Amino acid sequence: MRRPDFSTIVSYAYVIIVSFIIIVPFVITFIRSFMMPDGTLSISNYFGIAGVFWPKVWLSLQLAIYTVVLDLVITIPAAYALTRFDFKGKSAVLLTLMGVWYVPGISYALSLILSFYLIYKACLSILGFIVTYVTGFLPIMLLSTIVAFRRLDVSYEEAARCLGASGLKTFLHVTLPLIGPGISSGVILTFILSFNEFITAFLLAGPTGILTAPVKVFDDISHAGMYGFVAAEAAILQLISLTVIFLYLKIVGTRYLKGIVFF
């Protein structure tokens, strides 16, 4: 067996140290959630979480699922058209769809609140959260669906059409099963981002009176940051997100994240 040379050891050491720095805030929250004021470890912080927290977690989960489903429904046809057809104003369409990703969340949230007050009055409810999340996370879903369509060879669809399948049949039986794994990266990212979305939800909490789980955690941090139960709340939200990421990597692996969040 060849011994690793010095530069390899240094490389791994560097990458490990930087990775550690990145996960420190998250690890710290987990440790904190088991710590009592006197420094002993116990799980009693988790029993200190107020009952109102759990419906908010459920609300955030529901919002994340709605966002993923609605985003899938509207981005798959859009990505199909953007990759398979050439039409007038294509780059303008792409810019309109992607633009929101580059706008700071605080400005986006303020503009939405103004429009909810003045135009879309029905959105001063849970509907406001849904449209905000669906539009706000559309770019990330669109990006991964476009990547999935680009990777798919057109010849499969052409073969199905040659064998007499209709356009819709081809799409349902050939295209959709083949791009399924590819768009899974968009599903996972949209889910994680919308489940943990903070700033837009924080601003919308004012006019709508609806608190999502991350906003509740921020609220508790600002009012009772020193207490252990706040760490337990944050740890639960992180744990849900990390479990979803872990399951995804276990089932699908990393290959469909390449070109989207991996390089």
Place this chain on the structure above:
Amino acid sequence: MKEYLHKIRPNLFVLPALLMALLFFVVPFVLLFYVSFTEGSSYFFNPIFTLDNYVKAFTDHLPDFRNTLVLASLGATIDVILGYPYAYLLNRKIRKLGDFFRTILLIPLLGELYIAYGLWWLFLPTGPLAPILESFGISSFALLYTPFSAAVALAIYTFPFSVLQMGINLSQIDPVYEEAASCLGAGRFSRFLHVLLPLSLPGLMSGWFMAFGWNIGAYAIPALMGGVIIGQRVLSIQIRAIGLLMMNYGLAAALASTLVVIALVFMFASLKVSRGTLI
């Protein structure tokens, strides 16, 4: 009829997504720019048009701009300094466990809230880091509520974005160039300075721009870690306070519009120099 349907089909396919983006992205931002030229919350009753909001934004709120830009650029600079070797090593050196380290980069996507909370406790004068600091003779009060602590938190928040930009750029550079330089007798340092750095400069710049563009919108990190003097006087916190708490929508809209313009300039600069992917 069928011909016509065939022709407009792509337009039909993009229509639902485009409608969402128009209704809930384009229209609200047009409204935001419009409101930014009206006085206070007069827009809701009978709009009084004025440029006062922008005058105020660039005089009274100049410190907010300065704090935001200073914190964001500190964070982005830490990102690039730590992230450039990280992206390089993941590309060229790390073979085993490469995907594991890439997966680590997904974790900051959980959001700034958890990063701010975790580091806030770590940096507290009674937190776990204080005894270590004091053994080096540094006061345990030196960390929290300083620009430094907020910048570190921002750097962790945007680390994945800048590493991604730099990594994509580095993966497009053929190692042949470095090998050629080394065959011609270039040492390790001059190989980096004269070959790799000029080739990867677009990635470096786009990584910095991208991190900066994300940093200026952060809310929870400056709120929890920046302290009263700097942390409370950044644009995101001021926009919420002025708009939603003081009901001065005109001024808040003016600040928010300016923030959008700054973010867009940097994000598109990033995309321009890298010609790369989108996040």
